[in-house]
Amino acid sequence: MRVAEIIADFDTVLTQAYRPASASAYRTDLHLWREFLAEQGIDHIESVQAEHLRHFIRRERARGVAIRSLRRRFAALRALYRHLQRQHPQLPDPSRHLRLPKLEQHFPDWLTVDQAQQLLDGPGSSDGGPAQPTTAQTRFATTRDRAMMELLYSSALRVSELVAIDLDHLDLAGAWLRVFGKGGKERMVPVGQVALTALRTYLPARAAVAAAEVQALFLNQRGGRLSVRSVQRIVDGWGRDRLGQALHPHTLRHSAASHLLQSSGDLRAVQDFLGHAGIATTAIYTHLDHQHLAAVYDSAHPRAHRAPPRQNPKEDR
Numbered sequence: 149m150r151v152a153e154i155i156a157d158f159d160t161v162l163t164q165a166y167r168p169a170s171a172s173a174y175r176t177d178l179h180l181w182r183e184f185l186a187e188q189g190i191d192h193i194e195s196v197q198a199e200h201l202r203h204f205i206r207r208e209r210a211r212g213v214a215i216r217s218l219r220r221r222f223a224a225l226r227a228l229y230r231h232l233q234r235q236h237p238q239l240p241d242p243s244r245h246l247r248l249p250k251l252e253q254h255f256p257d258w259l260t261v262d263q264a265q266q267l268l269d270g271p272g273s274s275d276g277g278p279a280q281p282t283t284a285q286t287r288f289a290t291t292r293d294r295a296m297m298e299l300l301y302s303s304a305l306r307v308s309e310l311v312a313i314d315l316d317h318l319d320l321a322g323a324w325l326r327v328f329g330k331g332g333k334e335r336m337v338p339v340g341q342v343a344l345t346a347l348r349t350y351l352p353a354r355a356a357v358a359a360a361e362v363q364a365l366f367l368n369q370r371g372g373r374l375s376v377r378s379v380q381r382i383v384d385g386w387g388r389d390r391l392g393q394a395l396h397p398h399t400l401r402h403s404a405a406s407h408l409l410q411s412s413g414d415l416r417a418v419q420d421f422l423g424h425a426g427i428a429t430t431a432i433y434t435h436l437d438h439q440h441l442a443a444v445y446d447s448a449h450p451r452a453h454r455a456p457p458r459q460n461p462k463e464d465r
Contacts, residue, residue: 177224295350302343304404
C-alpha cells in the first residue's frame, strides 16, 4: 500500500472525527512524515519500521521543533496506524511501542498581587483620560473594557470563554457566571463584587449599541460579539499602558489562580474554579507558589544565602 494513498484515505477520517484545527494540524504532520519517507526512498507503508519513526522524530527535534509539536506528530502517526489496523489487522504497527517525548516543564506567566492591583486600579489612558477625547464611543469602550478586565481576573476565564458569554449566562443577583470551557464542558464560577459593579455600569451602555438578536455579553462598537483578537488587543493595551509590558488574557487567568491558591491553599477548589479535568494540570500553581516563597525568602531573610532557584524545579522523588 502506497503511503500517499493511505494518507489521502485517512483525510476523510480526519474531517469527520476531529475538530477542524486538530485535523489541519494532523494533515501538516502527516505531510511532513510522507516527505521524510520519500527522502528515505520509502513509498509503501509495509516498509516502514519503528526506527524510521524514531529517525523522523529525532530529525524534527534537531530542526528545533518544540516537544509539544513532536508529541502531536506522534499522535498523528498513531491515529493513522490505528485507522490502518482496523482495516488491515495483519499490518504491523511500528508506532505502538514508541515512547512519547516528555513535555518540557513550563511555568505560566503571572502577575503579582501588587501588579494586578496596579493593572486594574491604577490610572491609564484606557479610562478615557486626556489622551483619549470623551465621546459616546469611547465611553462605551471604557465601560466595556473595564468590565471585561475585571471579569477576566475575577473569574479566571479563558479568552474563548469570555467572548462566548451570553447575557443569560450571568446571574448578577447570585454573583455567578455559567461558563462553557474546553470541549463544551460547563461550570459555574463566582464573580467578585468589583467585577459585578463594573458589569452593572457596562450593561446600560451595551444595551444602547446591541444589534437585534445579539445575546453576547461583550460587544464591539457595531453591536456584534467581540472577537478573541479584539480582547487580546485590549488586554495588551492595558498591560502596556499601566504596567509597561505586553500582557495576554491568559496571564490574568494564571494570576487569578495563583493568588487564590496562595490565599486559600485549596488546590481542589482551584481545580474546580479553572475547570481543569485533572488535578495534575492545576498542580503547576503549587510550583508558582513555591517560586514566590523562595523569591521572598532570598530577598528578605538575613541568613538566606541560597543558590539561585533552577528555572524548572522538579518535585523531590
